Amino acid sequence: MPERIFQTLYPEYDVLEKFHTPSWNAQTREVVSRRLHEVPGRRFFDELQWKTLQAVADRVIPQPERSDPVPIVPWIDARLSKGRGDGTRYASLPPQAECWRRGTDAIEAEAQQRYSRSFHVLDPVEQDLLLRALDDEETESPDWHGLPSRSFFRHVLLRAVVEVYYAHPAAWSEIGFGGPASPRGYVRLAANRRDPWEGDEATSQPVKVARRR
Amino acid sequence: MSSRSDPQRGPRAIGGRAPDVFIPGGWVPMRQFDDADEVDFVIIGTGAGGATLAAKLAEAGFRVVGLDAGPFWRPLEDFASDEEEQNKLYWLQDRISGGQHPIEFGANNSGCSVGGSTVHFQMVVLRWRPEWFASRSKLGYGRDWPISWQEMWRYYDEVEDALKVSGPVRYPWGPSRGRYPYREHEVNAAGLVLAKGAEALGVEWCATPLATLSAPRGRAHPCVYRGFCKIGCSTNAKQSALTTWIPRALAAGAEIRDLATVAKIELGHTGVVGGVVYHRNGAWRRQRARHVVVAGYAIETPRLLLHSACPQHPQGLANSSGLVGKCLMAHSNHAVWGVMEEEIRWYKGPPSMAVCEHWNYEDQGKDFSGGYAFMSQGPLPVDHAKSLVSNTGMFGIELRQRMALYNHMAGLKIVGEVEPREVNRVELADEVDELGVPLPKTTFSFSDNDKRLYKHSKRFMRRMLEAAGARDFTETASTAHLMGTCRMGERPTDSVTNADGRTWDIPNLWICDGSLFPTSGGVNPSLTIQALAARTADRIATMAGRGEL
Numbered sequence: 001m002p003e004r005i006f007q008t009l010y011p012e013y014d015v016l017e018k019f020h021t022p023s024w025n026a027q028t029r030e031v032v033s034r035r036l037h038e039v040p041g042r043r044f045f046d047e048l049q050w051k052t053l054q055a056v057a058d059r060v061i062p063q064p065e066r067s068d069p070v071p072i073v074p075w076i077d078a079r080l081s082k083g084r085g086d087g088t089r090y091a092s093l094p095p096q097a098e099c100w101r102r103g104t105d106a107i108e109a110e111a112q113q114r115y116s117r118s119f120h121v122l123d124p125v126e127q128d129l130l131l132r133a134l135d136d137e138e139t140e141s142p143d144w145h146g147l148p149s150r151s152f153f154r155h156v157l158l159r160a161v162v163e164v165y166y167a168h169p170a171a172w173s174e175i176g177f178g179g180p181a182s183p184r185g186y187v188r189l190a191a192n193r194r195d196p197w198e199g200d201e202a203t204s205q206p207v208k209v210a211r212r213r
Numbered sequence: 214m215s216s217r218s219d220p221q222r223g224p225r226a227i228g229g230r231a232p233d234v235f236i237p238g239g240w241v242p243m244r245q246f247d248d249a250d251e252v253d254f255v256i257i258g259t260g261a262g263g264a265t266l267a268a269k270l271a272e273a274g275f276r277v278v279g280l281d282a283g284p285f286w287r288p289l290e291d292f293a294s295d296e297e298e299q300n301k302l303y304w305l306q307d308r309i310s311g312g313q314h315p316i317e318f319g320a321n322n323s324g325c326s327v328g329g330s331t332v333h334f335q336m337v338v339l340r341w342r343p344e345w346f347a348s349r350s351k352l353g354y355g356r357d358w359p360i361s362w363q364e365m366w367r368y369y370d371e372v373e374d375a376l377k378v379s380g381p382v383r384y385p386w387g388p389s390r391g392r393y394p395y396r397e398h399e400v401n402a403a404g405l406v407l408a409k410g411a412e413a414l415g416v417e418w419c420a421t422p423l424a425t426l427s428a429p430r431g432r433a434h435p436c437v438y439r440g441f442c443k444i445g446c447s448t449n450a451k452q453s454a455l456t457t458w459i460p461r462a463l464a465a466g467a468e469i470r471d472l473a474t475v476a477k478i479e480l481g482h483t484g485v486v487g488g489v490v491y492h493r494n495g496a497w498r499r500q501r502a503r504h505v506v507v508a509g510y511a512i513e514t515p516r517l518l519l520h521s522a523c524p525q526h527p528q529g530l531a532n533s534s535g536l537v538g539k540c541l542m543a544h545s546n547h548a549v550w551g552v553m554e555e556e557i558r559w560y561k562g563p564p565s566m567a568v569c570e571h572w573n574y575e576d577q578g579k580d581f582s583g584g585y586a587f588m589s590q591g592p593l594p595v596d597h598a599k600s601l602v603s604n605t606g607m608f609g610i611e612l613r614q615r616m617a618l619y620n621h622m623a624g625l626k627i628v629g630e631v632e633p634r635e636v637n638r639v640e641l642a643d644e645v646d647e648l649g650v651p652l653p654k655t656t657f658s659f660s661d662n663d664k665r666l667y668k669h670s671k672r673f674m675r676r677m678l679e680a681a682g683a684r685d686f687t688e689t690a691s692t693a694h695l696m697g698t699c700r701m702g703e704r705p706t707d708s709v710t711n712a713d714g715r716t717w718d719i720p721n722l723w724i725c726d727g728s729l730f731p732t733s734g735g736v737n738p739s740l741t742i743q744a745l746a747a748r749t750a751d752r753i754a755t756m757a758g759r760g761e762l
Binding site for chain 1: 317401436440447612620654
């Protein structure tokens with residue numbers, strides 16, 4: 001099945017064009033430059049876990065229109081290898097590092113159970129069905145060992161993926177977000193008004209509303 | 214950046230000076246005390262409670278040391294416009310979160326900085342409805358506070374002036390309060406969606422009273438509406454504890470120690486506490502003090518009191534009532550989101566520029582006890598995406614396409630009152646952190662009344678958004694803020710402290726933060742925490758004058 005194509009309302013807008021303007025202070029330039037140019041390698045996950053998660057990230061944030069997709073798994077790996085938490089350990093889930101390893105291994109086991117193949121070689125429809133089953137807590141593999149699949153999927157996996165993706169300038173551009181804004185902020189706050197340093201919405205395209213299934 | 218020191222690696226407030234938050238690389242002189250000096254007050258935590266108290270006690274002539282586990286930022290040089298980078302503002306150590314509705318910590322409600330959570334708060338400073346201070350007697354639910362509303366409202370005046378709050382000339386709800394110190398901000402498009410809906414439904418609304426400057430103040434510029442308030446203000450328009458009370462405290466002779474994590478409160482001679490054990494710069498140290506104030510917010514405060522158990526106080530300090538850690542409260546923080554035809558671009562300006570307190574002040578037509586305020590919203594992309602996926606499980610092109618409507622989104626979100634219930638609590642886990650202190654373990658579930666409240670709010674907010682022209686709704690559930698766990702009261706048997714935050718069990722051990730709240734109210738707590746702290750400081754000065762300390 002061909003992938004639906006992502007449509008942006010801001011085809012002409014690139015937030016990085018503001019990099020050298022008063023909207024970006026030195027601190028912001030430094031951290032965003034690192035994000036763009038110093039993508040870390042694999043340290044925390046093993047090779048199969050890395051492939052599984054790459055495939056998961058491709059389904060959570062499909063980027064078929066990009067030849068150079070925004071990297072996601074390297075940053076999750078980096079966070080885990082540094083041991084940086086987010087302040088919350090749900091009582092139903094194990095500690096962060098163990099949770100990621102067990103959850104990722106269980107996704108692979110689930111693929112083997114259902115299709116006798118690895119998750120990362122399933123076709124996208126199969127992958128989506130499997131991920132939906134996690135969210136519906138309808139897993140079949142015994143390898144979950146009591147790990148609640150929905151909680152892992154929503155509160156750990158999905159959150160981590162969007163946390164990386166929507167921290168990337170390419171994502172800021174595609175949603176028309178003004179991006180970094182310090183010291184220069186904004187002047188025009190009213191509806192349908194924008195400052196000259198904000199992206200222009202393509203007026204030819206109507207606002208498309210994605211419907212929940 | 215090589216030219217900047219990293220305030221997370223080593224303490225900045227050393228060698229007789231502390232960072233000047235208003236100048237990149239700047240310093241102000243700081244009085245320092247020796248660990249062996251018996252200072253008058255050691256205050257654990259420098260957020261809304263601790264910083265306010267430190268400033269006012271130092272100004273009253275007391276010798277004060279404030280300890281904070283977090284770094285001492287200079288926002289102008291340390292803060293980026295970047296959600297990922299600014300995770301450095303939060304308390305990221307694990308808290309084990311259980312119950313039917315486990316609370317999310319970290320970025321959601323817990324700071325780790327000199328200035329505490331006010332460094333990342335959204336600057337919404339609302340007063341409590343007067344009746345809430347006697348909600349049991351006047352409204353028939355919850356508990357009464359041991360302080361009258363008239364007294365609290367006098368301290369609201371003081372704190373609003375200290376923060377130069379920007380707000381409307383006439384506030385639509387509650388007793389007349391005069392005009393706010395600074396003029397209200399221009400309401401952004403996201404706020405005007407609330408306004409349009411309110412007018413359609415016939416309820417009042419107004420520009421939110423905000424602790425961010427609408428005009429210059431000293432060396433701080435007015436707000437430039439950059440919209441990153443929730444991850445730290447890089448221009449110092451935000452009137453956080455870091456930019457208000459902390460400079461006042463330093464100028465008055467208080468010492469602030471950054472990256473100083475207290476592990477234990479120790480007993481001195483019979484019956485009273487003698488000081489604290491803390492970790493700073495790789496070493497364990499002890500600060501002696503005549504009085505110890507715990508101001509670590511509603512998780513760390515009970516955690517420290519429970520962990521400081523000793524043979525004389527086997528249940529933990531100040532815990533003869535068994536109430537330390539009990540009645541943990543958050544606010545319900547449910548929201549309705551819709552898509553507008555117009556471009557809203559809610560990233561511009563503070564996130565909540567318009568407020569409706571109708572259901573805090575109207576008691577008719579409710580199937581629940583308590584109240585809620587709701588406000589317009591402006592989440593940054595990561596924040597919005599995380600809330601969307603964790604509430605809906607949405608993924609794939611559908612998710613990207615939904616996020617692509619970012620500039621057309623509008624939302625309304627409540628700060629909803631939650632009942633104080635002993636089943637909701639903080640305890641110590643078996644597992645310990647790197648300093649050997651047990652991790653906190655929380656249990657939180659909404660009560661039936663809490664659920665009726667947020668369901669009512671979602672129906673109302675959806676009607677309001679519809680009336681304003683929104684369509685294609687999604688709803689999210691969450692919590693905000695932390696309160697309770699060391700409530701104050703009239704009697705030692707059913708409270709941890711008296712109205713002054715002085716613990717019933719140990720006369721020189723005090724609490725000064727949101728832990729003291731007997732009930733949660735339906736508004737953001739920071740103004741009330743600061744008002745309580747300002748009152749406690751005045752009470753301490755008065756008692757000292759009478760020789761009653």
